[in-house]
Amino acid sequence: MFKLLLPKLVNRFGVRTVSVLQFMVMMVFAVSTAQAQELQVQVERDTAVIGLPLQVKYSLELDEEPDRLRWNRDDVNRRAETELRDWSEEEENGRYLLRAEYVIFDTGWVSLPLVFAEVGLAKTPDTFFSAPVEVVVLPPADFRPELMPIRPIIEEDEILSWPYWLAGAIILIGVLLILFMKKRQGLSDAGAKAEQEVDERTPEELALAELEKLRREKLIEKDEINAFHTRLSYVFRKWLQDRYGIQALEQTGSEVAESLRRLDLEEQKIGEWENMLATIDGVKYAKGRPEPDFHENAFRSVRQFILDQMERDAEKKEGEE
Numbered sequence: 001m002f003k004l005l006l007p008k009l010v011n012r013f014g015v016r017t018v019s020v021l022q023f024m025v026m027m028v029f030a031v032s033t034a035q036a037q038e039l040q041v042q043v044e045r046d047t048a049v050i051g052l053p054l055q056v057k058y059s060l061e062l063d064e065e066p067d068r069l070r071w072n073r074d075d076v077n078r079r080a081e082t083e084l085r086d087w088s089e090e091e092e093n094g095r096y097l098l099r100a101e102y103v104i105f106d107t108g109w110v111s112l113p114l115v116f117a118e119v120g121l122a123k124t125p126d127t128f129f130s131a132p133v134e135v136v137v138l139p140p141a142d143f144r145p146e147l148m149p150i151r152p153i154i155e156e157d158e159i160l161s162w163p164y165w166l167a168g169a170i171i172l173i174g175v176l177l178i179l180f181m182k183k184r185q186g187l188s189d190a191g192a193k194a195e196q197e198v199d200e201r202t203p204e205e206l207a208l209a210e211l212e213k214l215r216r217e218k219l220i221e222k223d224e225i226n227a228f229h230t231r232l233s234y235v236f237r238k239w240l241q242d243r244y245g246i247q248a249l250e251q252t253g254s255e256v257a258e259s260l261r262r263l264d265l266e267e268q269k270i271g272e273w274e275n276m277l278a279t280i281d282g283v284k285y286a287k288g289r290p291e292p293d294f295h296e297n298a299f300r301s302v303r304q305f306i307l308d309q310m311e312r313d314a315e316k317k318e319g320e321e
Helices: 002-033 074-078 150-159 162-199 203-217 225-244 253-261 267-285 292-320
Strands: 038-043 047-049 053-061 068-072 082-092 095-104 108-111 116-120 126-130 134-138
Touching (some): 053 116, 074 082, 225 267, 225 292, 253 267
Parallel strands (some): 038 126, 047 134
Antiparallel strands (some): 068 116
16 A cells, blocks of 8 residues: 555655645735634545545634625635535534535545635635645555556557658658659759750751751651641741841741841842742642642752851851951
8 A cells, every 4th residue: 555655645745845835825915914814624534535525624713793705715626636526604603614525536645625715804804714734545445456468558559650650751752752853953954954055056057957857757758738838937937037036937928028128138038038938838828739849849948048048157257257
């Protein structure tokens, strides 16, 4: 029994300290009112059994009849280990009695709740308080503590190890995701660098590369005539737009020629380019089918226009040097 109560005795040391401090505070308050008097506390017995009722009687004697009397049991309501089962008030020959029945759900030294009597007297109101009282709470006589088997506890701990595996998996996925994002960023940077390098080529070089790509697709052999001339018109217009800074992709052939004339270019070249655009667009929208060699000739004409311009640029550059 002593072994069972020993941990509770140690824990109750702190509770008793709090009770003493609370008692001292109430003493200071009572002295300051100059009307201090203790409530008399009578406990049924100094030991109790956990879960069984314990009768406690509080009594207060007054020299004069009070205007009002209120029993304060706030401390009772704050006690988790103590339950108030019954509470009755009486008056007996100038003595004011309070009978309380507690049920305690703890073992060891247990402090009973503090009770206060708030009294309204003719001269001055006053508050009377109960002194701290402790009782020893024992387990039932037929209580037999048993040791729990340790094996189920170990198995339960092993089962609860899954959160650690989950956390490890999340961390691993996070690391792999970071590595993937870095690799993707590297590929994106390489692609952007390659695109930048392509963009640094001259309009003539870009146009010739697109023409070569169009040749490899063999749209004529596949009888995709409209698709071939649409692509050819796009390459030619894109070259004029990149070369001279005009909106050739959005303009008609005559509007392109007018934009080129504002740049003071040779009228002969402008006429040739305008005729080429009209020819290509005419084939796209014409209902008839031209001769098979017409498509190849149109392709060669566009390519030759671009090569001639590259040659003139090279001659101009050599003359400047």
